[in-house]
Amino acid sequence: MKRNHLLYFSLIIGISIIFGLSACSSKENNTPPWEWEDPEKPDPGTDDGSKPRFIWIDASANFPDFANNKDNIRRDLTLAKEAGFTHIIVDVRPPTGDALFSTTKVEQAQWLGAWVNGVFTKVARTATWDYLQAFIDIGHELGLKVFAGVNTMAGGHQTSLGGNGMLFRDASKKSWATQLLTSSGIRNAMDVGRDGTRFFNPANDEVQDFLLGLLEDLAAYSDLDGIILDRCRFDELDSDFSDESRNKFEAYLGKSVSFPDDVMRADIKTAYLPDNLPPYFKQWLEFRVKVIHDFMEKACSRVKAKNPDISFGAYVGGWYSQYYGVGVNWASPKYNTSADYPQWAGSNYQKYGFADLMDVMLIGAYAAPNAIYGTSEWTVQGFCSRAKNLIRGDALVAGGPDIGNYGWGGGGDFSDATIYGAVTNSVDAAINASDGYFLFDMIHLKMMPEKWKRVKTGIDNYLKTVKE
Template sequence: MKKVYFYFFWFIFSLSVFVSCSNDDPKIPDWDWGGGETDGDAKPRYIWIDAAANFSDYANSKENIERDLTLAKNTGFTDIVVDVRPTMGDVLFKSSAVQEVKKLDYWPESGGYAFYERTATWDYLQAFIDTGHKLGLKVHAAINTFVAGNSYLYGLGEQGLLFRDETKRDWATTVNIGSGVKNVMDVSEDKYSTKFLNPVNEDVQEYILSILGDLAKYDVDGIFLDRCRFDGMTSDFSEYTHKKFEEYIGEKVTNFPADVMEPDMSEYNALPSALPPYFKRWLEFRVKVIHDFIVKARQKVKGVNNNIQFGVYVGAWYSNYYGVGVNWASPKYNTSAYYPKWATAKYMEYGYADHLDFLLLGAYASADKITGSTEWTIEGFCKLAGEKLMGDVKYAGGPDVGNWTVPAGTDVKAAVKQTVGASINNGNGYFLFDIIHMKKYNYWSDVKAGIDLYLASLENSKK
């Protein structure tokens, strides 16, 4: 009889191993990250923790980390997203590829910008992992991707790889602006104070992938890429990218960049009636660059730990997002049918939603535009995202409750509460930026009221 039981259990075990091993496609996650549509479970609620904005609170204090994560847990958040690579490009975890952050700029109570120094030697990311998991929170790490330096125009100087290593100058993006085509390291305008890398450059890509490989060694539940994009319409116009573009289209572009784009062009301005001859192919080329990097980044992360959720943060304003070279939609979504002015028929092929496990959506409307059906309302942003993602990936949208426009007479605390339902009922979760604003304006009870209302409606739906 014991032999019968042994063979029975051995058969069940072997079958389970076969099933689990047969799903070796890294694009298909074999775990459940919530969502609620099919199993009735509550949808996840994410809160972002910006590196620079919160550095003076957390850099040297595990106690402050535990204090605020406890607040987040008690408010009803289920997931935290810890930014561990600020825009200056160094990191807040252990990596053989890049230096650790020693100081970041902040605004002390005495006024005026200053640097806050990190003197602690404990692992910043690991402290969030330990505390978050102890509290029952899922802990995700985020990196600012194609950046590697900050120029602090208010007198603090500069920081980052691009400033300390002259040999990496060619990694910096080249911008097409009114004063000419220039390496961004030679541009002092405030809008270019964060120094972007050139996403087309293969050495740059390998550098970022090496950072991701080190990050994936941590016991995080997920990794999100922020600023995995070009630095706006004016980027990148280097000779390196010029040649790569010619290789892509299979012909020479001798009048470059004039036949591609006029200087200082912005995606937020109406496109001219007559566009340069290669303009649309240029946009197509750029989204292919980012799409292909997303594929590589996913493979890098999954190659280290297949159980890590891989995703991105993007802005919800899809109608303008061509300006940063990103198509976050499903490749089934026919972009050119809706946006023929700027999208080629092939543009849709470089939608990358099917390479993600989860997507965080910045639905950053103003405080008086919570409900609606169009872009630049929180509800509209979230609804429209679903139409573009077409079921390829789960997503959570939500507000920036600190930097949004607040028209006179707006009940901000009521608006904060309403963002929960507007977002979570039109997607697969709720996403809020940033914990610093929650603390500064004491929005904890307002978000909790919104989450409690959602959970109560979920319970009622089960009755």
């Protein structure tokens, strides 16, 4: 994942990162002051020279434990520390789009939906203490680095409990919601009655200004070690078809088109592209990744201006071959996408890789328990090694599994022995193929506590090799 290494080499326990002059600038305009001498060597980010180990803490899933109880936060962060994790990423802007940190720009999260005793229910937050600050204080006491995770383009979420968040609360913000291309025409996401996250339109200038202000407020936490943008993307290939996106695309193209017919059809699905694509389909994909690239550049600049010492990064799914569907090119701009994926990537797609803007990239290497080792996508090791290659040393790369889904005990017909063995082996497969280890999510360790032991075994095995 990207990022120009800067003048200031800041150690955030697992992340050797350069901040300063060029971190937020495209490499087309700035030459980084240095390159890693050996991109395969572990980065000297932790006190003992080992690679960083990140664990994600989803807001909704963990809300029953953490919304109102600092003792539970301390209990579980202690478990994370004892298991060998060095960094936590605490989700402070869940898919509702509301906040779990100090800001006046959006409401604080009043409730989130979570499973409690087998029932999906509302979990209310009644505590008045600062949620993020509690994790920072306790995490630092334990010697952990604390990052804040942000569901960036999310503005609301609908479940069986109803709609929750800004887009459901404030009808005046409906124009911020993405416009979807459906079989019945273009429709605002708020008019599509389905469960799930309601995305903003990333090309909307008001949306971008709002989000940049939120990120500045987050960066104002002087003792926060890093910020990770999640869901900094379009909803899917059917998004966004607003007038604003059309106008900006035509300006990018330099001429008017028949919209949306010349760029997209409702029957086109990611990973199942037909031979007869619309005439400007590739240019439309280029435009979308440019929108995200340019927002990332603004976000990095605003965050670093507020707090030059903070680490800035993004979470992305490792399936790069399909990530064009959400309008994201997370590779280095040094990587020529069109050479490997000519069906959907034009010559300009490469320009909008944003890895050189990042300090750290977290890679979702979400493969099943029987697909830990390998060289291809859809293996943990393959996801990580391929991401390392795509990012070309522009940022620290830490990848790893979702140990609750994709067959990790939440969907596949696998024995406990296979699942537990996969948890341990995922550390070896990911950390030796990239610059670190990333696990999603803490709730899955808590649901099957034996997994705490199994991931600790994997980390202990890795640390033995570091000492040797």
